Amino acid sequence: MQRESWDVIIVGGGSAGLSAALMLVRARRRVLVLDGGAPRNGVAAHMHGVLGRDGWSPLELLELGREEVARYGGAVRTADVASAESLDDTSSGDAPGFTVTLATGERLVARRLLVATGLRDELPGLPGLAEHWGTGAVVCPYCDGWEVRDRRIGVLTTGPRSVHQVQLLRQWSPSVTFFTNGAPTADEDVAAMLARGIVIEPRAWASVTADEAGRLSGIRLADGTAVALDAIFLGPSPVPNDGLLTGLGAATAPAFGDGDWVGIDPTGRTSVPGVWAAGNVVNPGASVPIAAGAGNLAGAAINADLVEEEIRTALAG
Ligand SMILES: Cc1cc2nc3c(=O)[nH]c(=O)nc-3n(C[C@H](O)[C@H](O)[C@H](O)COP(=O)(O)OP(=O)(O)OC[C@H]3O[C@@H](n4cnc5c(N)ncnc54)[C@H](O)[C@@H]3O)c2cc1C
Known part of the structure; x- marks a missing residue:
């Protein structure tokens, strides 16, 4: 050779x-x-x-x-x-x-x-999430935040840095919901989110939903509640x-x-x-x-x- x-x-x-x-x-x-x-x-x-x-x-x-x-x-x-x-x-x-x-x-x-x-990128085991990865469900506010400015944004808790991610996204939209899936959030983080108008959703999540065209439409919670969203951000x-x-x-x-x-x-x-x-x-x-x-x-x-x-x-x- x-x-x-x-x-x-x-x-x-x-x-x-x-x-x-x-x-x-x-x-x-x-x-x-x-x-x-x-x-x-x-x-x-x-x-x-x-x-x-x-x-x-x-x-x-x-x-x-x-x-x-x-x-x-x-x-x-x-x-x-x-x-x-x-x-x-x-x-x-x-x-x-x-x-x-x-x-x-x-x-x-x-x-x-x-x-x-x-x-x-290893995604959390949320049914429907993988189908929207890279389109409706994304990781980086600087890459995809502008496109959903002022829209309804959900942030999934995946670890300690999710608290930072949700606060960052408040820069792009006043309509931001933090989905904790029942995980505890530190008192000071809760206070900081509420102070900036971020909604905290503690109920367990069940699936990511799509509209008739196949676009991401929100998150269905385990109790059946549907939360309408335009984008999901998470940290895989x-x-x-x-x-x-x-x-x-x-x-x-x-x-x-x-x-x-x-x-x-x-x-x-x-x-x-x-x-x-x-x-x-x-x-x-x-x-x-x-x-x-x-x-x-x-x-x-x-x-x-x-x-x-x-x-x-x-x-x-
Ligand atoms: C959904 C999403 C959106 C993003 N949007 C943006 C954006 O808007 N702007 C931005 O700046 N960044 C964005 N990023 C980040 C971007 O993907 C990374 O910065 C970039 O891909 C890193 O480049 P890389 O060369 O290190 O790796 P990659 O681009 O992943 O390239 C690695 C290559 O190695 C190949 N490879 C792996 N193993 C082997 C092997 N054993 N043999 C041969 N080939 C192999 C793969 O097939 C791949 O082609 C985004 C990331 C994600 C997940």
Whole structure:
């Protein structure tokens, strides 16, 4: 097998992965992006807060990104990566290298690896919710709040940060209801919500309802009461798609109040030499511009790391 078929393999072709790829191909690196084709915001028709592309389809943005990477000779393939391993190849001296195995069994080799595989949003078990995820039921006020300004907004309790989320949404509408599903709310939080006109609904929830056109229409409570809503906001549990990183031995630590996350330095470098990570896989709060910025920085850092390796090789003669 050829030792250096690619300078960099990037797993994940969302905003983070494609931004890194663009930096690397423009630095004349041989880059392969392997992408499963399921970006986190692929469920949404429009994205917002993305300068210059506000209101675009997320999928259109990524299509444009793939074209830009290809324009400089980068390769983008639709493929699921099953595993990645450090090369056990003493001929390469100290230089790291990796084999990446696709779900099909095909194996590929690269000098550096960037993992930009995003995260999964685990929704609470409320019947009907999943059907509206990304359309009527959403996570981010800055992404979707403007579109439902002054409308009837419901916020589902999913954890301690829901109290912050409901107060944020009061910025977009005076008609906000906090659905606690019977969970206790601290006295000071109740007082702060009532002071800003937020309605607290403590009854158990039963399902999300839809109108005849299939659009979200509200929440049915366990006692049969129907509460009409125009949008639901919630904070799903973010689960990083970091199996490739942990499989390589990348160090993790408790972070973001949601379990263990792979740790990175400011450029996206993990604890495994030669392995970088960017975007939602290491930062659940990364919006499209933040994920793109992290990929941009990681791409430049990977190129610099390759240059360092090339200096060592040149000096060794
Ligand atoms: C409903 C919703 C709406 C949103 N709206 C906005 C918005 O309006 N504005 C905004 O800025 N942000 C928005 N976001 C956030 C946005 O989705 C993220 O910021 C962005 O997707 C992060 O980019 P990423 O590259 O890290 O991950 P992703 O975009 O999720 O890309 C990861 C890619 O990796 C691939 N992948 C995963 N595992 C593998 C594997 N093993 N092998 C190969 N490929 C793999 C996936 O298929 C996917 O294509 C929204 C999120 C949600 C859930």
